[in-house]
Each structure stands twice: as structure tokens, then as C-alpha cells.
């Protein structure tokens with residue numbers, strides 16, 4: 001009988017120093033794919049909403065070992081960081097023997113646990129350019145405070161000038177096969193509808209029904225978390 005060699009196709013990348021570290025760049029931040037969630041939590045220069053996101057992944061044991069790159073490449077619909085990368089307009093630096101290229105987060109997740117990398121590419125780093133004038137927001141709704149798979153997870157970014165919203169980005173996870181942007185809600189915010197923009201939620205999402213939540217529950221919660229964020233910054 002041939003014994004299977006279960007380890008023959010596994011590459012240990014922990015020693016790849018080029019994939020490590022969280023650094024400030026001229027434009028923003030380079031977050032190495034091997035950065036753990038604990039390292040993200042400790043990188044106090046990063047946007048607080050991203051640090052908050054890191055603090056909700058699993059619990060401390062998972063945060064000590066789980067990586068930013070693993071979360072992104074795994075591409076679970078419930079991957080807590082994915083909506084944040086979408087609203088931050090992150091770029092993913094990927095490399096192979098053919099060279100290095102960048103994939104915008106908006107083009108990365110192409111289907112259920114599918115992504116735009118080809119088989120021999122590694123995710124090297126995530127690049128973000130947060131603006132100090134932007135309001136960034138993260139909200140995870142799960143059953144518990146820790147070790148909880150999201151029922152709904154929201155990433156949001158709002159830019160306000162002279163009391164008016166001039167940029168609005170919303171993305172949700174645990175709703176569909178991939179994280180999704182909310183274009184109708186975003187347009188309604190920019191059109192001056194304030195917190196009522198959240199009432200357009202059903203035009204942007206048709207949430208899935210699964211063991212964790214019903215579609216109706218997800219729609220209500222998604223509407224509620226967006227409304228509550230908008231009320232905080234644009235008034236009721």
C-alpha cells in the first residue's frame with residue numbers, strides 16, 4: 001500500500017521575512033501578509049477601526065497565529081477583515097517567479113472562496129492609504145464577543161466636508177458568497193438622505209439564509225448597523 005505523503009504539497013512560509021512586518025510608507029501602510037492579528041492590534045498607528053477588526057477575529061489564540069494574508073486568501077464570506085479592505089481601497093501585492101503585481105481589493109474576490117491570484121502566486125502584502133480626514137468604522141455582529149463567526153460584518157468609510165458627506169463607502173460580509181459593496185446606500189448618502197440612506201439596503205443585498213441566520217434577520221441587522229453609524233455622524 002502506498003502511504004500518502006500529506007506534507008509534500010505544503011510550503012511553510014513563516015520564515016519568509018519579506019511577507020512580515022507592518023510599516024508606514026510614504027503614502028500609508030504596508031501590512032505584510034504574515035502579520036498576525038495580534039500584530040495588527042499592536043500597530044497603534046493603523047486606523048483604530050482596523051485594530052478593532054483584528055480584535056474580533058476568533059479570540060487571542062487565533063489572533064496570535066492567524067494572519068492577515070490567510071484571512072484574505074481563504075476568502076471566507078465571513079472573513080472579518082474583507083469589508084475593511086474594500087472600503088479602504090486596499091491593494092494586494094502578489095508575487096510569483098514572473099514578478100510582482102498589485103490587485104485592487106475590489107477585483108480580488110471573484111466567487112465563493114475564489115480569488116484573482118493564480119496558482120503559483122503568493123500574497124506578499126496589503127497596501128492601504130487611509131486619509132486622516134476619513135471616518136472609518138467596523139462593526140461585527142455575531143453570537144458572542146469572541147470565537148464567533150459573523151452573522152453580518154460591516155466596514156464603512158465616510159468623508160465629510162463643510163458638514164456634507166463627499167465620499168461614502170460601505171461593504172458587508174457574511175451576506176453573500178463574497179463581500180459586497182452597497183452602491184445604492186452609498187449614492188443615497190451622497191445625495192443627502194442622511195441616516196435614511198440605510199432604508200435602501202434591500203436594493204443592494206439579498207442576504208443568504210444559513211445555519212447562523214435567516215435572510216430577513218441579516219437584512220434587518222445590516223440596515224440597523226448602517227443606520228446607527230450614519231446617525232452618529234450625519235444625525236438622525
Ligand SMILES: Cc1cc2nc3c(=O)[nH]c(=O)nc-3n(C[C@H](O)[C@H](O)[C@H](O)COP(=O)(O)OP(=O)(O)OC[C@H]3O[C@@H](n4cnc5c(N)ncnc54)[C@H](O)[C@@H]3O)c2cc1C
Pocket residue numbers: 013019033034056057058059062065066067068069070071073074078079080081121122123124147148149150
Ligand atoms: C476557532 C477559530 C476561530 C476563527 N474565528 C475567525 C473569526 O472570528 N473571523 C475570521 O475572519 N476568521 C476566523 N477564523 C479563521 C482564520 O483563523 C482566520 O481567517 C485567519 O486570519 C487565517 O489566517 P491563517 O494564517 O491561519 O491562514 P491559513 O488557514 O493558514 O490559510 C488560509 C488559506 O490561505 C492560503 N494562504 C495563507 N497565506 C497565504 C499567502 N501569503 N499567500 C497565498 N496563500 C496564502 C493558505 O494556503 C490557505 O489556503 C477562525 C478560525 C478558527 C480555527
